[in-house]
Amino acid sequence: MLYAEKDQIVTLDTSIRPNDPSFSRLWGMQTSSDCDIDAPEAWAIHRGQGEVIVGVIDTGVDYNHPDLRDNMWVNPGEIPGNGVDDDNNGYIDDVYGANFITDSGNPFDDNRHGTHCAGTIGAKGNNRVGVVGVTWNVKIMALKFLSSSGSGSVSNAVEALNYAIMMGAHLTSNSWGGGGFSQAMLDAIEAANANDQLFIAAAGNSRRNNDVTPHYPSNYDVANVISVAATDSRDNLASFSCYGRRTVDVGAPGVYIYSTIPSNRYASLSGTSMATPHVAGLAALLLDYMPSMTASQLKEIIMESGDPVTALHQKTLTGRRINAHKALLMAQGRFGVFEIVGNSSRMLAGGESQDVTIRAGGTMVQEGLFQAKLRMDAGDWVGNGTEVSLRVIGEPRLSISPETINFGLVGIDTNVTRVAKIRNNGTGSATISSATVENAFGWTSTFRSKPRRSFGQALRSLFSLWDVPLCRETLALNWC
Numbered sequence: 021m022l023y024a025e026k027d028q029i030v031t032l033d034t035s036i037r038p039n040d041p042s043f044s045r046l047w048g049m050q051t052s053s054d055c056d057i058d059a060p061e062a063w064a065i066h067r068g069q070g071e072v073i074v075g076v077i078d079t080g081v082d083y084n085h086p087d088l089r090d091n092m093w094v095n096p097g098e099i100p101g102n103g104v105d106d107d108n109n110g111y112i113d114d115v116y117g118a119n120f121i122t123d124s125g126n127p128f129d130d131n132r133h134g135t136h137c138a139g140t141i142g143a144k145g146n147n148r149v150g151v152v153g154v155t156w157n158v159k160i161m162a163l164k165f166l167s168s169s170g171s172g173s174v175s176n177a178v179e180a181l182n183y184a185i186m187m188g189a190h191l192t193s194n195s196w197g198g199g200g201f202s203q204a205m206l207d208a209i210e211a212a213n214a215n216d217q218l219f220i221a222a223a224g225n226s227r228r229n230n231d232v233t234p235h236y237p238s239n240y241d242v243a244n245v246i247s248v249a250a251t252d253s254r255d256n257l258a259s260f261s262c263y264g265r266r267t268v269d270v271g272a273p274g275v276y277i278y279s280t281i282p283s284n285r286y287a288s289l290s291g292t293s294m295a296t297p298h299v300a301g302l303a304a305l306l307l308d309y310m311p312s313m314t315a316s317q318l319k320e321i322i323m324e325s326g327d328p329v330t331a332l333h334q335k336t337l338t339g340r341r342i343n344a345h346k347a348l349l350m351a352q353g354r355f356g357v358f359e360i361v362g363n364s365s366r367m368l369a370g371g372e373s374q375d376v377t378i379r380a381g382g383t384m385v386q387e388g389l390f391q392a393k394l395r396m397d398a399g400d401w402v403g404n405g406t407e408v409s410l411r412v413i414g415e416p417r418l419s420i421s422p423e424t425i426n427f428g429l430v431g432i433d434t435n436v437t438r439v440a441k442i443r444n445n446g447t448g449s450a451t452i453s454s455a456t457v458e459n460a461f462g463w464t465s466t467f468r469s470k471p472r473r474s475f476g477q478a479l480r481s482l483f484s485l486w487d488v489p490l491c492r493e494t495l496a497l498n499w500c
């Protein structure tokens with residue numbers, strides 16, 4: 021018997037649309053002109069599991085906002101509302117971050133700018149509420165140094181960044197500028213760099229060429245800084261955006277950006293301030309996807325994977341607007357496990373069969389069991405998937421930074437905390453069971469499983485038995 025069947029184009033599952041009701045207003049994520057960051061295509065690969073901590077150095081964050089509260093960082097060492105600085109970090113009841121104007125633990129947003137930026141980075145995705153961030157799950161650390169009127173001092177910004185370093189943020193988003201060069205700010209950014217922490221900064225809204233008129237903090241010449249210009253929904257450089265062939269790195273959507281503002285509301289705002297959190301959200305999504313990536317690898321992928329845009333050519337270092345989908349694909353290609361070889365889109369005639377080749381491996385594959393599903397999508401027709409799995413064995417490679425920790429001048433009966441970062445750059449996980457501090461006289465202090473206070477005047481490590489996955493962990497050293 022003869023039969024006829026329609027030819028079908030078979031492709032892999034290529035995009036995911038979240039159920040957040042205002043998703044269609046987020047042109048920066050997806051729009052018909054395609055002058056967007058290809059977020060739905062990125063989300064088909066990874067949506068964020070909430071492992072990455074992003075410090076938002078701004079006017080604070082409405083941590084009660086229904087679209088943000090589940091994605092707030094929570095300080096694990098602080099008991100809320102007891103009026104006590106439980107973790108001895110200098111801030112009382114700093115649960116979601118801190119306020120560096122009042123030196124208190126309450127970073128609530130009395131403006132709206134910081135809450136807006138936080139929503140673009142990581143408003144909770146697919147929760148049937150409001151909008152969606154570039155990453156659906158994240159830990160937002162609210163670092164308030166700008167007042168209700170949006171102004172602040174560089175010295176408080178330095179405190180905010182130092183707090184982000186001390187408390188282990190993986191990156192910071194900096195939608196602010198002005199005040200000129202500050203050696204203290206440069207030192208803090210260099211400390212962030214030494215701690216493998218990206219510093220993503222707005223290029224500024226004064227239409228200037230930052231190569232000629234330096235704009236800070238985006239112009240600080242440190243490896244971890246990414247300076248961000250704003251683009252619109254037709255890939256123009258925004259009329260207000262600063263630029264600079266040497267000093268501005270990439271562009272990102274920053275005109276009429278819809279996001280969260282305090283008191284369960286939403287609003288559209290424009291500025292390089294709105295472009296910056298798109299980049300910070302992408303950095304968080306990438307790091308959540310591939311936790312072994314270093315800050316410099318993250319920056320490299322963000323810069324190299326963007327779409328070349330005519331308006332950014334000669335106006336930025338890369339000439340590119342960020343693309344989340346291409347960034348994840350590039351990370352997958354360099355560090356990933358499974359990859360489809362060749363073009364995944366093809367024509368299948370009725371009765372015909374074709375092979376799909378899957379390659380396993382990569383330059384920085386981690387230890388563990390990797391599972392994926394190979395699925396075909398051809399419009400209305402969806403095939404059953406094939407489970408793909410691979411078990412990788414690897415070896416850990418541990419290092420600790422910085423090389424020196426200076427407690428400075430410390431008064432008797434005071435507490436000072438410094439943080440060292442332990443990294444695992446290897447391919448397998450390691451369990452650390454103890455830490456030892458040894459002084460010049462051979463006196464040692466070793467700590468296992470939980471902190472002890474057996475010596476009056478000693479360097480004490482707040483330490484517990486950890487598994488160090490392939491990412492960064494912090495170790496707090498206290499003088500007490």
Ligand SMILES: [Ca+2]
Binds near residue numbers: 050051054056058
């Ligand atoms: Ca698109």
Ligand SMILES: [Ca+2]
Binds near residue numbers: 109110111
């Ligand atoms: Ca505290």
Ligand SMILES: [Ca+2]
Binds near residue numbers: 099102
């Ligand atoms: Ca407390």
Ligand SMILES: [Ca+2]
Binds near residue numbers: 147148
């Ligand atoms: Ca949402």
